[in-house]
Amino acid sequence: MKLLLSSIVLASSLFLSAFASAEVEVIVHPSNGAALDQDAIQRIFLGKTRAFPGGGEAVAISAKEGSPEEAEFTEKVLSKSPKQLKAYWAKMVFTGKGTPPRQIDSAAEMVKLISANPNLIGFIPAGTGGSGVKVVAKF
Amino acid sequence: MQKRILLTLLASLFAMSHAMADVKLNGFASIVTGIDFEEDEQVEYNDRTVDNLQESKVALQWAADLGDGMRFVGQTMARGDAATGFQLNYDWAYFDFNIGNSSKLKFGRLRIPFYKYSDYLDVGYAYHWITPPESMYSLTFSNMDGIGFQQNFQALGMDHALNLAVGTYQGILILGEEEVQSSLENLIAINWTATIGDHEFTAAYAQADTYVPATSTAGLANAAPTSADDGDKVLINGDYGFFIGAGYKGSFGDLTVYSEYSIVEIKDSIFSDTSGGYIGVSYLVDDYTYHATYGIRKAEEKEYTSGNVDFGNGTSLNSTARFFGNGDSTTITIGVRKDIGMSTALKVDLDLYTEDRVQDALAASTSEEKKATVLKFAVETMF
Numbered sequence: 001m002k003l004l005l006s007s008i009v010l011a012s013s014l015f016l017s018a019f020a021s022a023e024v025e026v027i028v029h030p031s032n033g034a035a036l037d038q039d040a041i042q043r044i045f046l047g048k049t050r051a052f053p054g055g056g057e058a059v060a061i062s063a064k065e066g067s068p069e070e071a072e073f074t075e076k077v078l079s080k081s082p083k084q085l086k087a088y089w090a091k092m093v094f095t096g097k098g099t100p101p102r103q104i105d106s107a108a109e110m111v112k113l114i115s116a117n118p119n120l121i122g123f124i125p126a127g128t129g130g131s132g133v134k135v136v137a138k139f
Numbered sequence: 140m141q142k143r144i145l146l147t148l149l150a151s152l153f154a155m156s157h158a159m160a161d162v163k164l165n166g167f168a169s170i171v172t173g174i175d176f177e178e179d180e181q182v183e184y185n186d187r188t189v190d191n192l193q194e195s196k197v198a199l200q201w202a203a204d205l206g207d208g209m210r211f212v213g214q215t216m217a218r219g220d221a222a223t224g225f226q227l228n229y230d231w232a233y234f235d236f237n238i239g240n241s242s243k244l245k246f247g248r249l250r251i252p253f254y255k256y257s258d259y260l261d262v263g264y265a266y267h268w269i270t271p272p273e274s275m276y277s278l279t280f281s282n283m284d285g286i287g288f289q290q291n292f293q294a295l296g297m298d299h300a301l302n303l304a305v306g307t308y309q310g311i312l313i314l315g316e317e318e319v320q321s322s323l324e325n326l327i328a329i330n331w332t333a334t335i336g337d338h339e340f341t342a343a344y345a346q347a348d349t350y351v352p353a354t355s356t357a358g359l360a361n362a363a364p365t366s367a368d369d370g371d372k373v374l375i376n377g378d379y380g381f382f383i384g385a386g387y388k389g390s391f392g393d394l395t396v397y398s399e400y401s402i403v404e405i406k407d408s409i410f411s412d413t414s415g416g417y418i419g420v421s422y423l424v425d426d427y428t429y430h431a432t433y434g435i436r437k438a439e440e441k442e443y444t445s446g447n448v449d450f451g452n453g454t455s456l457n458s459t460a461r462f463f464g465n466g467d468s469t470t471i472t473i474g475v476r477k478d479i480g481m482s483t484a485l486k487v488d489l490d491l492y493t494e495d496r497v498q499d500a501l502a503a504s505t506s507e508e509k510k511a512t513v514l515k516f517a518v519e520t521m522f
Contacts, residue, residue, distance in 0.1 A: 048291050048298060051240035065481075086481050087265050090521050093165050094200060094262045096212050096235060096245065097289065 023126040024072045027111070027133040029118040032056070036121075036136045042078055044121060046088070047098030052121075060101040061110060061122040069107070073123045076139040161204035166522050168197045169263040171219075173515035194270060194517075195219035196261055198230070208237030216261060230261075230282060245287035252287075252302040252330035253278065255341045255386040255399055263519040267428045267476045269488045270515075272417040274434030274470055275399050278382075283308045283326055302330040312351060314410070314463045319355040323347035323380070337390035341399070349380035349405050358459045358500055359409065361450050373409045373443070373456065380405035393423040409456075411438040411464035419472075428476040433469070438496075440464035449502065458502040466496020466506060486517040 026041055028034070034052035043049045045060045052058045063070040066082075074085050092098040104110045107124040114120045115132030129135055171194040198216035205211060213232045217225040233247025250260075259265045260281060285306015292299050305327050312321040328345035353359045353374055386399035400416030419432030446457035474488035492511040497504045 043298075049241045050237065057240075082481065083478055090167070090262055090265045091259045094167065094198075094214075094259050094265070094521075095250065096202075096231070096233070097243075099163065099202070 022068060022072055024069050024076070024123045024139055025126045025129060025135045026077070026121065026123045026137040026139070027114055027129055028121050028136055029114055029116075030132070030134045031118050032121075032134060032136075034136075038077060038137065038139070041121070041137060045078060045101060047092060047100075057119045058121055059117075059119045061113065061120055062101040062103050063107070063110065063123065064103050064105060069123060069125050073139070077123075163202045163204070164199065165202075166197070166199045167262050167264060167520065168522075169195055169261075169517055169519045171195050171269055171515060171517040173513050176512040176514070177510050194515075195225075197225065198261060200231075210235050233287075241291040243289040245289075246285075248282055248284050249287045249304055249306070250281055251283045251308070251326070251328050251345065252304060253281070253328065253343055253345060253382055254384060254401070255332075255339075255388065262521065263486075263517060264482070264484055264521045267421055267430050267486070268432070268472060268474065269486050269517045272399075272419075272432055272434035272470060272472065273492075274415040274436040274468065275384075275401055275417050278403070280308055280310050280312070283323075283328075285326065297333045297335045300332045300334075302328075302332075304328045308347070312349075313465075314351070314356055314358065317356050317358070319351050319359075321349065321351040321355070321375070323349055324377070328382075339388045341384070341386040341388075343382065343384040343401075345382040347380050348377045349375055349408070349410075350377055351375035358454075358463065361452075361454065361459065372407050372441075375405060375408040375410060378405050378408045378410075380408075380410075395421045395423075397421075409441055409460050409463055411440045411460070413438045413465070417470075426478045428478075430472075430474055430476070432472045434472070435470075436465075436468045438464040438466055447502070453502060454500045455502045458497075458504070459500045462497050462500035462504075464496070466494055468492065468494035468496075482522065483518065483520040486515075486519065488515045488517075489513070490515065 026036065028036070032052065034054050034056065036053065040053050044052070044058045045062070050058060063073070071082065074080055074082055078085060080088065089100040093100070104113065104122065107128045110122045110124055111129055111133050114122050126138060196216055196218045198214060200212065200214040203211045211234050214230045215227060216230045217227040220226045229248070231248050231250065233245045233249055235243050235245040238244055254275065256266060256271050260271065263269065283304060283306045285304060287302065287304040290301045307326055308323040310321065311318045313319070324347060326345065326347040328343070330341065330343040333340045351359065359374070380403070382401060382403050384399065384401035386397070388395065388397040396419070398416065398418040400414070402412070402414045404410075404412045413436070415434070415436035417432050417434035419430060421428050421430035440463070441460045443456050443460070446460065447455050449455055471491040472488055474486060476484050476486045478484050490511070490513040492513065493508060495506050495508050497506055
């Protein structure tokens with residue numbers, strides 16, 4: 001019984017820690033030297049600017065809508081609920097002010113694209129980047 | 140010369156074929172229906188609300204990316220019409236160019252940046268009401284042909300968006316209950332929005348030389364030439380018209396408060412000085428948004444010194460001006476919106492409308508209070 005209980009406690013804590021570590025990393029091309037804080041990242045991903053701080057064209061790409069990393073990024077970095085973000089882009093699109101970032105199917109695909117293009121900025125589950133990209137922030 | 144034209148044509152065709160690979164389609168639809176419980180048969184209000192599909196609409200926007208920061212955007216929208224079903228119109232059609240990192244230039248048919256919700260007035264999904272308050276959103280036109288410029292910038296710890304548009308409008312204005320052909324020349328509109336956290340401030344100014352031909356409405360045709368006053372002060376013949384508006388929207392957790400106010404005047408004309416606004420609050424509980432709004436609209440009719448002379452048909456200049464004025468009105472709207480999934484909303488609104496105005500241009504007519512109690516239902520979606 002004791003063993004069963006400890007197993008349950010252990011499994012639960014592992015489960016919880018897995019949840020707690022669902023962090024996202026914002027990534028750019030290794031040659032990108034821009035200083036990117038949450039505000040700067042937010043401005044790029046909400047279409048308020050098309051440049052990195054200090055210059056250079058910035059093109060945001062996003063994970064697939066509804067994916068865990070997209071939900072995490074929307075809440076923690078953009079400080080919006082998924083519905084608020086949807087309504088925000090509805091306003092931007094139907095006013096001709098902007099279009100949402102292109103959605104990329106997988107983290108691997110995002111890493112591949114960003115490692116080949118210095119203008120891109122995206123996000124992936126923490127620790128899945130590799131050497132082809134530079135992590136500029138973790139949330 | 141012919142060679143140059145041919146080259147230009149070929150270049151455009153190339154651009155178009157390139158663009159065809161990059162066309163984005165977006166759309167939205169609103170289906171609205173409702174019922175008025177009052178017996179007053181308040182004509183004007185009923186006209187603007189729903190016992191059919193008058194507020195329903197379906198729109199499709201397509202944006203072709205032409206490369207190098209240039210796009211072509213077209214938006215068609217079909218509105219519900221009691222008599223003819225859905226009527227299709229080209230709402231927008233413009234080229235836009237990115238300039239620098241945070242500016243944009245547009246050429247073509249654009250939205251006039253009057254109100255906070257001007258830009259997405261038709262996209263019901265983007266706000267909680269079924270219809271934005273009539274007291275504020277009472278102008279019958281929203282598009283213009285011309286050039287627009289948008290600029291985003293940061294200053295004083297706030298995000299600012301500046302929207303400037305210059306052009307013309309030709310179409311309908313409302314005088315009394317009548318829709319009259321009109322035109323706005325040398326139209327200039329400026330809209331500024333500042334955002335700090337969950338708080339947004341808006342201010343707008345627009346001006347134009349306003350023309351409504353006297354022949355476009357019997358009231359104006361009668362009133363103008365027979366007036367002992369300066370006819371120029373009656374006719375709407377290139378007069379300076381202006382719009383001034385201001386607004387605020389702020390969220391405090393799940394609670395949001397919002398307000399807007401505007402003034403519209405056309406100097407030296409029979410058009411009344413009008414003002415209107417609203418104040419409201421909404422509260423978010425899970426997928427439900429509960430809201431209440433109080434709106435008010437006032438018209439100060441022009442009065443002419445010798446304006447009480449009977450035209451021979453029971454009307455006079457002053458009674459015509461009074462009728463054109465639309466009187467005063469208040470609207471209380473309470474409602475709830477329920478979000479379903481990520482891109483659909485169901486809405487129920489109850490509008491309690493009261494107006495105090497003359498119902499015709501006869502000099503003997505007095506102001507009457509009329510009411511409408513309208514329950515509306517809507518399904519809004521976007522795709």
